[in-house]
Amino acid sequence: DTAVSQTPKYLVTQMGNDKSIKCEQNLGHDTMYWYKQDSKKFLKIMFSYNNKELIINETVPNRFSPKSPDKAHLNLHINSLELGDSAVYFCASSQNLARGYTFGSGTRLTVV
Amino acid sequence: GQSLEQPSEVTAVEGAIVQINCTYQTSGFYGLSWYQQHDGGAPTFLSYNALDGLEETGRFSSFLSRSDSYGYLLLQELQMKDSASYFCAVLNNAGNMLTFGGGTRLMVKP
Numbered sequence: 001d002t003a004v005s006q007t008p009k010y011l012v013t014q015m016g017n018d019k020s021i022k023c024e025q026n027l028g029h030d031t032m033y034w035y036k037q038d039s040k041k042f043l044k045i046m047f048s049y050n051n052k053e054l055i056i057n058e059t060v061p062n063r064f065s066p067k068s069p070d071k072a073h074l075n076l077h078i079n080s081l082e083l084g085d086s087a088v089y090f091c092a093s094s095q096n097l098a099r100g101y102t103f104g105s106g107t108r109l110t111v112v
Numbered sequence: 113g114q115s116l117e118q119p120s121e122v123t124a125v126e127g128a129i130v131q132i133n134c135t136y137q138t139s140g141f142y143g144l145s146w147y148q149q150h151d152g153g154a155p156t157f158l159s160y161n162a163l164d165g166l167e168e169t170g171r172f173s174s175f176l177s178r179s180d181s182y183g184y185l186l187l188q189e190l191q192m193k194d195s196a197s198y199f200c201a202v203l204n205n206a207g208n209m210l211t212f213g214g215g216t217r218l219m220v221k222p
Binding site: 031040041042043044045048050053056077088097098099101102103104105106 | 143145147149150153154155156157158199202209210212
C-alpha cells in the first residue's frame with residue numbers, strides 16, 4: 001500500500017523520558033513534515049524537510065530533534081519529555097502542496 | 113504571521129447544505145486548502161484554491177475571494193459520514209508550508 005506510516009500509534013511514558021517516533025513514506029514525495037495536534041485539535045507545524053534538508057523549524061524547543069536519513073524517512077526524537085508534550089503528532093508528506101499533504105495515522109503521545 | 117478564523121461548530125441535518133467559512137490574515141498568501149478529519153483519524157485533503165472562484169468536487173465545493181481574504185467550504189446533500197472536523201489552511205507565499213485554522217466540528221443529525 002502506498003502511504004505515510006508512522007510508529008508507534010500510541011506512546012505512554014513518564015516525564016523526563018526520551019522517546020522517538022518514526023515516519024516513512026513510499027509515495028516518492030520530496031518533502032516531509034511533523035505537525036502537533038493539541039487537545040483542542042489545533043494543528044501546528046513543527047518541522048519540514050525537503051530531500052533530507054531542514055527547511056522549516058517553527059520555534060520548537062531544542063528537546064525536539066528531527067532526523068531525516070533519506071527523503072523517505074523523517075523521525076522525531078524528543079528528550080526530557082514534559083506533560084505539555086502530550087498531543088497527537090502527525091507526520092505528513094507532499095510533492096506539491098496544491099495537491100495537499102498525505103498524513104500518517106498519527107502518534108498519540110501521553111506523558112504522565 | 114498567519115491567523116485563520118473559522119466557526120468552532122456547525123450542526124445540520126442529513127440531506128441539507130452547509131457552508132463553513134474561513135477568513136484569514138496573512139503576511140503572504142499562495143492559496144487556501146481544506147482538510148477533513150474524522151475523530152481519531154488523520155486529516156485528509158479535500159480541495160485547494162489559488163484563484164478566486166468556486167471549485168467543485170462532487171458534493172463538496174470550495175470558494176476563494178483573495179480580495180476579501182475569505183473562503184468557504186460548501187457541503188451538499190449532507191450524509192451522516194460527513195460528521196467530522198473541517199480545517200481551512202493557508203499556503204504561504206513560499207509555497208512550502210500550510211498554516212491551519214482551528215477547525216470546525218460539523219455534526220450531521222438524522
